[in-house]
Amino acid sequence: MRILSCGEHALLLDLDDVEAALGLQQAICDAKLPGVVDVVPAEHTVLISVAPGTTRLSQLAEQISALAPVRASTTSCREVEIPVVYDGPDLLRVCEMAGMSEEALVDRHLRQIWTVAFVGFAPGFGYMTANAWTHVIPRHSESRLEVRAGAIGLAGRYCGVYPSDSPGGWQIIGHTTLAVWCPKRNPPAVLRPGTRVRFVRTC
Amino acid sequence: MLTVLATGPLTTIQDCGRPGHAAMGVRHSGAVDAASYALANRLVGNKRNAAALETTFGGLMIRSSEAVEVAVTGSTAPVVLNGRPEGRNAVLVLRSGDMLTIGPPTAGVRSYLAVRGGIEIPQVLGSRSTDTLSGIGPAVVKVGDTMAIGNQIDGHPLLDQAPTADFSSAEVTLRVILGPRNDWFGTSAIDVLQGSAWTSTNHSNRIGMRLAGPKLPRAQYGELASEGVVNGALQVPPTGRPTIFLADHPVTGGYPVIAVLRTTDIALAAQTQPGQVIRFVIDGDIGTVQ
Numbered sequence: 001m002r003i004l005s006c007g008e009h010a011l012l013l014d015l016d017d018v019e020a021a022l023g024l025q026q027a028i029c030d031a032k033l034p035g036v037v038d039v040v041p042a043e044h045t046v047l048i049s050v051a052p053g054t055t056r057l058s059q060l061a062e063q064i065s066a067l068a069p070v071r072a073s074t075t076s077c078r079e080v081e082i083p084v085v086y087d088g089p090d091l092l093r094v095c096e097m098a099g100m101s102e103e104a105l106v107d108r109h110l111r112q113i114w115t116v117a118f119v120g121f122a123p124g125f126g127y128m129t130a131n132a133w134t135h136v137i138p139r140h141s142e143s144r145l146e147v148r149a150g151a152i153g154l155a156g157r158y159c160g161v162y163p164s165d166s167p168g169g170w171q172i173i174g175h176t177t178l179a180v181w182c183p184k185r186n187p188p189a190v191l192r193p194g195t196r197v198r199f200v201r202t203c
Numbered sequence: 204m205l206t207v208l209a210t211g212p213l214t215t216i217q218d219c220g221r222p223g224h225a226a227m228g229v230r231h232s233g234a235v236d237a238a239s240y241a242l243a244n245r246l247v248g249n250k251r252n253a254a255a256l257e258t259t260f261g262g263l264m265i266r267s268s269e270a271v272e273v274a275v276t277g278s279t280a281p282v283v284l285n286g287r288p289e290g291r292n293a294v295l296v297l298r299s300g301d302m303l304t305i306g307p308p309t310a311g312v313r314s315y316l317a318v319r320g321g322i323e324i325p326q327v328l329g330s331r332s333t334d335t336l337s338g339i340g341p342a343v344v345k346v347g348d349t350m351a352i353g354n355q356i357d358g359h360p361l362l363d364q365a366p367t368a369d370f371s372s373a374e375v376t377l378r379v380i381l382g383p384r385n386d387w388f389g390t391s392a393i394d395v396l397q398g399s400a401w402t403s404t405n406h407s408n409r410i411g412m413r414l415a416g417p418k419l420p421r422a423q424y425g426e427l428a429s430e431g432v433v434n435g436a437l438q439v440p441p442t443g444r445p446t447i448f449l450a451d452h453p454v455t456g457g458y459p460v461i462a463v464l465r466t467t468d469i470a471l472a473a474q475t476q477p478g479q480v481i482r483f484v485i486d487g488d489i490g491t492v493q
Contacts, residue, residue, distance in 0.1 A: 005382030007463030010433045012383040025226075038225040040431035042455050047431025049225075052466065120429055120455045123228040123337050183327050183339050189227040 003061050010049040011057060013064065018117045018129060020069065021046050025193055027070040033063055041118040041193050043127075077115075079196040082161065082180075084110075084152055085203055088172035090140075094154060097171075098135045106201070108133070109173070114159055114197040119189065124163035124181030126191030133157060143169040150175045152199075161191065177202075204268040205318065207348040208302070211262020214344040215333040215409075216322055217315075217450075218254045224328055225454045229339065231434060232332040235409055235450045236313050236470035239277035242365055243317035246274035246294050253321030253355035254331035256344065258314050261307040265316070267297040271352060272319040272360060275303075278311025278474060279369050293364035311370035311474040312407075319360070323353030335409050335451050370474045374400075377468045378486035379437065383430075384459035388439070389422040396437075396461065396483050401445075405477040409451040411438075412472065414481065418443030419461065432456040435464035435472070437483075447472050 001024070002014040015021045025041035028048060035054025040047040050060060086106045095105050112130035119126050137154040144167060147153070151162040153170025162168060163181030180190040191197065207214070217240065220233020234240030234257055244253050256263065261280040267273075275282045275291050282289045283304040289295055291314075297303060305314050324331050324341050333340045385393065399416050406413035419439050432438065432452060437445040440458045447464065448456075449472075464472060465486060475481060 004384075005380060005463075006460075007380055007433050007435060008466050010463075012430065014383075037222045038431075040225045040454060042430040043428035045428070045430040047225075047433070049222075049433065051222075118455075119226060119228040121228070123230075123339065125228060186328065187224075187227060188229070188328065193226050 001065075003064065006047065009052055010047060011061060011064070013046040013048065015044050015046070017044055019071070020044070022115070022117050022193060023070045024067070027067045028064065030070065031063070031067055033060065042120065043118065077194045077196050079198065080190055081198050081200045082176050082178050083202040084174045084176050084199045086174040086201070088152065088174045090171035091173045094137055094171050094173055097137055109159070110199050110201060114199070116191045116193055116195040116197065117158075118193055119191065122163055122166055124189035124191060125160055126180075126189070126195065127158045127160055128191070128197055129157060130159070133159070137171050139169040140171065143167045147172065148175070149179070149181075150177060152176060163189070204352065205322075205350045206266045206268065207264070207344055207346055207350070208266055209262055209264035210344050210346055211258050211260055211305075213259040214263050215257050215335065216254050216324065216341050216344065217257045217332045218330055219252045220332050220450060221328050221330040221334075221339075225431070228454050229328060230334050230337060230451050230454060232330065232334040232340065233450050234315065235473045236277055236315070238467070238470050239313070240315045242292065242367065243274045243276040243315040246276070246292070246360060246362060246365060247272045247317050247319040248356055248358050248360040249317060249319060249321055250355040250357045253317065253353070254324065255315050255317040255322065258305055258316065259312055261305045261314065263305045263314070263316065264302060266300065266302045268299055269352070270296065270298050272296055273303065274317050275305060275314055276317075276367070277314035278308035280308040280311070280314045281306035290364060292367045294360050294362070310372035310476070312476055313474060318352055319356060321353040321355035323351040336453075370471070372476065372479065374480040374482060375471055375475055376482045376484055377472055378465040379462035379483050380465065380487045381462045381485060382460075384427065385461050387421055387423040387427070387459040388461055389420055392419040392421070392461065393485070395419055397485055401481040401483070403475040403477055403479045403481060407477065409449055411446045411448045411452055413446045414444055416444055419445065427457055427459050429455040429457045432460060433463055435466065435469040436460040437462045437464070449473050
């Protein structure tokens with residue numbers, strides 16, 4: 001892990017991969033370090049911000065270095081089920097790219113236990129990975145102007161659920177009726193770093 | 204009750220923002236110039252998180268339907284009460300029917316209007332701030348809006364006025380701390396960053412401000428995986444000209460951040476007008492702690 005300077009009130013922790021980032025994020029949250037305001041995991045980094053005047057960054061760096069890394073898969077985490085209809089406009093194209101029949105691809109997607117590695121792109125948009133999901137699906141070369149909230153897409157080795165209507169370049173394989181983002185709820189996001197997700201076919 | 208008669212180019216409701224939700228992709232938001240916002244609340248005896256109006260390049264006009272104390276801080280915009288000029292950074296008393304106008308600033312960009320008790324609207328995720336990009340919080344203020352006054356008071360106003368240095372319309376020097384991705388740039392880029400006259404452009408909003416100037420040469424090419432970014436970060440896109448992130452900046456960014464502004468200098472940056480010259484001085488080495 002490299003600990004990088006990030007202004008007066010934050011450190012950027014640079015790690016090897018997405019699993020290490022999520023594991024460290026969990027370890028930091030579990031440790032309940034004083035003064036910590038935000039812990040933001042990303043593809044291979046964790047940004048940790050502290051409230052001004054609470055913790056010296058040098059002290060924070062020492063505390064983080066001393067944390068035992070948590071393997072994300074071993075943590076006890078909240079699990080959610082997401083109902084899904086596999087009716088996306090890109091489903092056939094994704095099957096071709098993966099070299100699988102529709103039934104086989106859907107079956108494999110359903111059998112994974114997905115973990116939200118980080119949130120990006122839009123509030124509540126969780127990037128989910130699964131150990132046995134090794135397909136790397138390219139994004140559309142040009143984004144669709146509108147993807148509906150609830151659309152379930154694939155891009156790279158990630159799976160995601162669009163939290164609100166927005167433009168988007170992911171390959172859409174289905175949709176859910178579950179509202180994964182609702183600012184009036186607290187917390188507003190169903191998919192938060194570390195959340196484990198199982199897709200359940202509804203028809 | 205306040206009634207909005209004019210908004211200028213952009214007026215929003217802001218408070219201390221939404222810290223603590225970044226892992227869910229929620230932006231911080233809140234007042235861009237946190238110090239001026241805090242002063243306005245202090246002048247009228249409000250709690251520190253009371254919601255105030257942030258207006259950009261002036262043009263805000265309100266009418267009050269009740270007697271209430273207000274204060275205007277921030278840019279050097281003229282404050283006019285019922286046609287008479289009044290002072291900034293001072294407690295003003297509005298009576299029922301009074302009209303208050305904030306004119307165009309000669310220096311600075313954003314002004315804050317705090318009303319004793321704060322603006323009363325429902326909180327979203329613990330804040331009354333407008334997030335201009337995600338649409339979280341109240342809508343942008345428009346003509347005809349009415350706003351109830353809350354009870355976010357904290358004792359009585361202690362001061363009538365607060366002597367404050369005006370924002371400069373001349374060259375501004377901002378202190379930066381290198382990192383986290385200064386190693387993506389050559390040492391010559393650090394020289395260019397420190398040695399150049401940068402210009403604030405009109406590609407500026409609450410999300411960030413794009414600067415004009417020479418190109419910061421990269422030492423590393425390729426794509427950076429998106430990573431968390433902070434307020435005041437100098438993110439450098441492939442054009443080589445930095446963008447300074449402000450309150451509504453995205454939670455993560457995909458271009459390397461060469462340096463981050465000192466926290467107190469973020470407001471100085473955000474209060475520069477388009478065309479104004481900015482210089483950077485490196486203040487503290489990598490790993491510097493407060």
